[in-house]
Amino acid sequence: MTAGPAEDTRTRLLHTALRLFTEHGVEGTSLQMIADALGITKAAVYYHFKTKAELTEAVAEPGIRDLDELVLRAGAQKRRGAQVDLLLEGFVDLVVRHRTLVALFSSDPGLIRAIEKSAHGGMEGFGQALLGILSGPAPDTTSRVNAMVALTGIAMAGGSPDLASLDDEELRTELLDVGRRLLGRPRRRTHLPVSTL
Amino acid sequence: MTAGPAEDTRTRLLHTALRLFTEHGVEGTSLQMIADALGITKAAVYYHFKTKAELTEAVAEPGIRDLDELVLRAGAQKRRGAQVDLLLEGFVDLVVRHRTLVALFSSDPGLIRAIEKSAHGGMEGFGQALLGILSGPAPDTTSRVNAMVALTGIAMAGGSPDLASLDDEELRTELLDVGRRLLGRPRRRTHLPVSTL
């Protein structure tokens, strides 16, 4: 890993912030706590990030980027069935990859507000885009409810400490399964079985 | 409780606080905002509630009480099927009755922390109790995931602004339906009278 001495502190800040955010919530985590955890001062944090909102946004950025790309890829599919399948699989992958972060997205108003202020223009758009693809054009109420329960349920369950002991493959299979059931998609075995023990 | 002229301000405080909490989140709402909205000072708020956490707890109390009663009633059922059905129906009713509040429960770390500190000993217990009843004794992973997705999905969807336009009956039917599907309970479409104690 080619990391200069500057990136070191910045990266440690991002990791420490995410950890504390999941423990105490975004607004429940002070810059003082983050600084103390790293043995630096509050002002040092401000050298790397102009505001707390900017730090928060940087913490969330990897998840946002993946989400963005997912929405684009799904929207590019021709058949609606393919759109739904790709979105569901991609969303589950994303949740598994960023377990704690996605839980924050769905459950921390502090995170949402911090992002709203900043460049990305907020998170609302993503929620609506995901729901739009999953529930289709001119959806009836039941479709909308199913899509919402699927998305929020998968996100919250994936980030829950209760399921932290599951390995990625297992969690992925379970979430995909429940998602397919809710969205009325045929169930099939997941990607490639890594081993056939 | 004795009803006196004191209750007037107290009640207005509770209503105003809930409204601002749903708008800005618990930690995004300052006591100053609440005081300003009522035309009093911060210190006046402190006359009615010793701490912000206590005010927060008082706002959440009706929902907590209903949850508590629901867990007790469900646990008292003999057959497991009856436990699940009663819990699901009761939970959906509760979500519909306290739409905004339940959304706060599932999505605001500020609320959770405020309650954790106070008497009720936290909300963790309820989550575990609900999950325990829904997924049964010695549940497999799939059952646990289904129960988690059902509970969090129902709570979040019920409180979502996206579904705020649905009337209570419609929302109740939809949530019950999706819950039954996730939990593998037979679907029925009519109200059943809640069994009397």
Add this chain to the structure above:
DNA sequence: GTCTATACCAAGATAGAC
């Protein structure tokens, strides 16, 4: 380029006057 010292204002909280 990286950080410390320090000061400012808003917010949670307390003490005491009216």
Add this chain to the structure above:
DNA sequence: GTCTATCTTGGTATAGAC
């Protein structure tokens, strides 16, 4: 029952050490 004054901590900003 409500207000003024005050204390502490948290987010923010800047000046300056190295």
